[in-house]
Amino acid sequence: MNLHARPGDGPAQPLRSDAERNRARIVAAARTVFRRDGLNASMASVAREAGVGIATMFRRFPTKEELVAAVFADRMDAYADAVGTALDDPDPWHGLAGFIETVCAMQAADYGFADVLTMTFPTAKALEERRNQAYEGVVQLIGRAKAAGRLREDFTPEDLVLVHMANAGVVNATGDAAPDAWKRVVALMLQSFQAPARGPLPDSPEPRALYKAMLRASRASCAPPEPERKG
Amino acid sequence: MNLHARPGDGPAQPLRSDAERNRARIVAAARTVFRRDGLNASMASVAREAGVGIATMFRRFPTKEELVAAVFADRMDAYADAVGTALDDPDPWHGLAGFIETVCAMQAADYGFADVLTMTFPTAKALEERRNQAYEGVVQLIGRAKAAGRLREDFTPEDLVLVHMANAGVVNATGDAAPDAWKRVVALMLQSFQAPARGPLPDSPEPRALYKAMLRASRASCAPPEPERKG
């Protein structure tokens, strides 16, 4: 699971042992905090949780995006793996449905990841690469499920993102007061994905528009309060 | 539309004319700000938008909940009215579907209202009364649509709240980058609500649990940052 992989993961000279230790503590703390509070958690709160000075945070992770990338690398791996598993399923519909359920469960278990799936982080190369990799798998999966006549013909890959957004909404709103509510919503969506379609749908959003939306959201989380606009 | 109705709307002696004018400006400003930024907008930003001193805000609306109640009174009226319209429809399924579309459109047009529909504000009597009134209408509507054999039998009133939460998630995530994405999600959900059901669903959340969730959310928006928990 690449526990020691760092963003650049490259030639940059290795950290001194104590620095490496602190780095790990920071990532672990961030994992906890993001899971609990979502991506809106502050850098400061992560530093506190890690028991480390604020400066240490910023030296190691100058931007929240880098921290997010480090924290969710393994979740993204699991996400990509889940697509692989789905592709291995001899029944493509069963594979797709299982994949969607699995991923939504991951969102329910980690508020931070719920957010991550509705955003895009252009500078987090490794993360986005995994996402694209998963995307390609999903496209295949969709094609096969349609070919098998189990998935409605007008289903698009963008619909998957919409599912993530809707699920994030339910998960965030219900919290642990109704921890299983998302399952019902996801089941409902899955049923309407089945072929034959019960009716036409409004157009799927343009991929570019959706990308813009995801970008906007990540910027809102990772570089917040602008000077405040005036009338 | 009760433009001049105030929360208590009662015997409390009338405001001085200048105070009343400021009050109106505050409510108008809050309407604008909440619509644009959702309920997380700060009291301070509303005061700025209104061009009024901060103290004036707090004297008139000591809690954000009261401001929210004043601002969304008319939206809640429209919400209740929409149920009435739906009940007048000779085709109960058509009525229900139209209602859901209408309300989700209201959410898309007003981020603040999108939030309001996923929260509950115990002290805002008028608001909650309207909500309950709408709720009763919805229960009837559901009954009729089931009786007409058009709505799946396991549909519950709580599902409507889940729709609001999911829709809020989509609306918030897409913003104006993909302003119509919600329509597709809502259409999908509607199709899966149709009878006959395509399969069983996980249980609907308990009404009490859902209430707790909605309460939690409103508290998060109206009385935020607790001291920060420690490890």
Add this chain to the structure above:
DNA sequence: CCGGAAGTGGATAGGGCATTCCAGTTCGGT
């Protein structure tokens, strides 16, 4: 075991937000 590079945390600047206080202003009945 020693010295410099690497690393550390606290202090600090700069900004936002909620909330309270108060000296000055405006309203409106007489």
Add this chain to the structure above:
DNA sequence: ACCGAACTGGAATGCCCTATCCACTTCCGG
């Protein structure tokens, strides 16, 4: 026109957040 009550805005307090700086500490190769 007057005067007290009602009302006003800004200043002050206290907290949290991002980001940077810097004097001090720790590591580790020679």
